[in-house]
Amino acid sequence: xxxxxxxxxxxxxxxxxxxxxxxxxxxxxxxxxxxxxxxxxxxxxxxxxxxxxxxxxxxxxxxxxxxxxxxxxxxxxxxxxxxxxxxxxxxxxxxxxxxxxxxxxxxxxxxxxxxxxxxxxxxxxxxxxxxxxxxxxxxxxxxxxxxxxxxxxxxxxxxxxxxxxxxxxxxxxxxxxxxxxxxxxxxxxxxxxxxxxxxxxxxxxxxxxxxxxxxxxxxxxxxxxxxxxxxxxxxxxxxxxxxxxxxxxxxxxxxxxxxxxxxxxxxxxxxxxxxxxxxxxxxxxxxxxxxxxxxxxxxxxxxxxxxxxxxxxxxxxxxxxxx
Amino acid sequence: xxxxxxxxxxxxxxxxxxxxxxxxxxxxxxxxxxxxxxxxxxxxxxxxxxxxxxxxxxxxxxxxxxxxxxxxxxxxxxxxxxxxxxxxxxxxxxxxxxxxxxxxxxxxxxxxxxxxxxxxxxxxxxxxxxxxxxxxxxxxxxxxxxxxxxxxxxxxxxxxxxxxxxxxxxxxxxxxxxxxxxxxxxxxxxxxxxxxxxxxxxxxxxxxxxxxxxxxxxxxxxxxxxxxxxxxxxxxxxxxxxxxxxxxxxxxxxxxxxxxxxxxxxxxxxxxxxxxxxxxxxxxxxxxxxxxxxxxxxxxxxxxxxxxxxxxxxxxxxxxxxxxxxxxxxxxxxxxxxxxxxxxxxxxxxxxxxxxxxxxxxxxxxxxxxxxxxxxxxxxxxxxxxxxxxxxxxx
Numbered sequence: 001x002x003x004x005x006x007x008x009x010x011x012x013x014x015x016x017x018x019x020x021x022x023x024x025x026x027x028x029x030x031x032x033x034x035x036x037x038x039x040x041x042x043x044x045x046x047x048x049x050x051x052x053x054x055x056x057x058x059x060x061x062x063x064x065x066x067x068x069x070x071x072x073x074x075x076x077x078x079x080x081x082x083x084x085x086x087x088x089x090x091x092x093x094x095x096x097x098x099x100x101x102x103x104x105x106x107x108x109x110x111x112x113x114x115x116x117x118x119x120x121x122x123x124x125x126x127x128x129x130x131x132x133x134x135x136x137x138x139x140x141x142x143x144x145x146x147x148x149x150x151x152x153x154x155x156x157x158x159x160x161x162x163x164x165x166x167x168x169x170x171x172x173x174x175x176x177x178x179x180x181x182x183x184x185x186x187x188x189x190x191x192x193x194x195x196x197x198x199x200x201x202x203x204x205x206x207x208x209x210x211x212x213x214x215x216x217x218x219x220x221x222x223x224x225x226x227x228x229x230x231x232x233x234x235x236x237x238x239x240x241x242x243x244x245x246x247x248x249x250x251x252x253x254x255x256x257x258x259x260x261x262x263x264x265x266x267x268x269x270x271x272x273x274x275x276x277x278x279x280x281x282x283x284x285x286x287x288x289x290x291x292x293x294x295x296x297x298x299x300x301x302x303x304x305x306x307x308x309x310x311x312x313x314x315x316x317x318x319x320x321x322x323x
Numbered sequence: 324x325x326x327x328x329x330x331x332x333x334x335x336x337x338x339x340x341x342x343x344x345x346x347x348x349x350x351x352x353x354x355x356x357x358x359x360x361x362x363x364x365x366x367x368x369x370x371x372x373x374x375x376x377x378x379x380x381x382x383x384x385x386x387x388x389x390x391x392x393x394x395x396x397x398x399x400x401x402x403x404x405x406x407x408x409x410x411x412x413x414x415x416x417x418x419x420x421x422x423x424x425x426x427x428x429x430x431x432x433x434x435x436x437x438x439x440x441x442x443x444x445x446x447x448x449x450x451x452x453x454x455x456x457x458x459x460x461x462x463x464x465x466x467x468x469x470x471x472x473x474x475x476x477x478x479x480x481x482x483x484x485x486x487x488x489x490x491x492x493x494x495x496x497x498x499x500x501x502x503x504x505x506x507x508x509x510x511x512x513x514x515x516x517x518x519x520x521x522x523x524x525x526x527x528x529x530x531x532x533x534x535x536x537x538x539x540x541x542x543x544x545x546x547x548x549x550x551x552x553x554x555x556x557x558x559x560x561x562x563x564x565x566x567x568x569x570x571x572x573x574x575x576x577x578x579x580x581x582x583x584x585x586x587x588x589x590x591x592x593x594x595x596x597x598x599x600x601x602x603x604x605x606x607x608x609x610x611x612x613x614x615x616x617x618x619x620x621x622x623x624x625x626x627x628x629x630x631x632x633x634x635x636x637x638x639x640x641x642x643x644x645x646x647x648x649x650x651x652x653x654x655x656x657x658x659x660x661x662x663x664x665x666x667x668x669x670x671x672x673x674x675x676x677x678x679x680x681x682x683x684x685x686x687x688x689x690x691x692x693x694x695x696x697x698x699x700x701x702x703x704x705x706x707x708x709x710x711x712x713x714x715x716x717x718x
Binding site: 137138159 | 387390391393394395603606609610613631635638639658659660664665666703
């Protein structure tokens, strides 16, 4: 018992301090200057810049949040960043020109979109080996793994499909035609739905996961803006399955969507050419990577206000948040 | 837009673990009809003259279609024919139609294109023009059998004019080369000046013989001749019309006044350029370079977009039927994603593909027209070229 007491006593001040303090750390991939920007969620300031391989875009945190994986497209590899030291500790093979990848929920495998080869590569992270390749449509981009780890999604931009891949045997199960230039895909956390964004039509399509029937088709518009500028790119769903936040590219807006009724609730004005978005772990904030203004916007989701923009590297593209 | 389940039935029938079998094949035949041309004389030592311009773009577009086709059961087959000089385009087009080809990517010049179009009248075949920029083909000489994928000269000139007027470089010195194409380009520049409020302060015809600049002392001659030649009332920008790349490159650094050069050289308006990298263009550039071993030109891009338009229409209509595909191409639902930031569509009044025009320098993209300041009551892209109101095309 003395040991436990001591541990509690030591931890107590720390726990108190953690209460009101926001410990989020935001990682942003900057595709034009080959860096990762690290932003502190408490002070909302840039605290560190980590050099990585060329043209970094897709980035994912390991389940234990100690490792950040970054796809370096022009170097044909995925850089592995050890977060405690803030240094690139090694790399994974990825197949040619990796743009986006998704990790299996247990963190053992990465599924990589090889844009130039019309392939999805499955990479075993422990052995650093490509264990399978699945041919998909032209310009694969958006990748997602179902929360149970059994299904993998890949959007192919020029083919305009979302491909459904069985993770165990790495076989193609289905191909769903969607609107022009699909960019991003996700499973709802209850696993019942597949969401896909289409850039050129500026829409989101929602499918039932099992029947693969269309459940909803969501259109976006910004008052007074040319329809062509309203393009749907990255998006994120919250854990409760009540909201989707959708980056609308060159319209410089993020849409908040009711994920049950599929109604667009509001638009947030953010930086220029918003590519991707990520929620804070407590889901009270949304961070957006704004490609053309080289900054990120911070949205307070309780007050529905954009509270800050923070300069990062050049061409911010992807964003990930660690607690 | 309905989602579509292509392969669900097959997925059920195939035992788990086997690779997903190819769905039943429906073949869509596409012709490529090109013609032999004299290769242009290189102006400088860095110039590379591709011999497969257009064809390489068509092949890549078809390869893209077939990658998609493996999931939809559609197979695209390219039948290639390149006419010898003076070859009979009408006969070649008829033979293609006779062989069951209903879509022909026409990498043909003006006269050959018209001959092919007239030969295909009432056959139900469709030509996709990927080479001829002539405005009359979109106006008085338009044909119902032709869709134009390449922008017209008027679109190129309008795109450039919008940018120059936005810059307030509105006084132009127009230098026109000797070819018929150069004169037509100059006519498009005059029309653009009038439409967007620029003034042509003087026009000069270029009459020097091509190739002289490459002789050993050529630079000495050019250094003295070009300042004299470009002497004129003050202007903001020199616009050069030299479509065959015979002399335009000589002007830079030699003009009487220190003024920028635009048009076919210097600041160029074009459908495509190796410098394009926005909107995912890098992906197309990489794919093309890997396949063709060189940079992608505007003609390659037009042939690629022609092939891809057919692929997109076949995908969306789930059909290999030529009439269905052709109707969809012309209809309101067609939209091609083609790395220009906006979906591309065809104008119903003359079959011209609406598209942004790139304004490029030798190494980088400078701008993309239409410029946001030039509003249009309908589609901003219709501020380039011949709008419905000023169309004289009657199918």
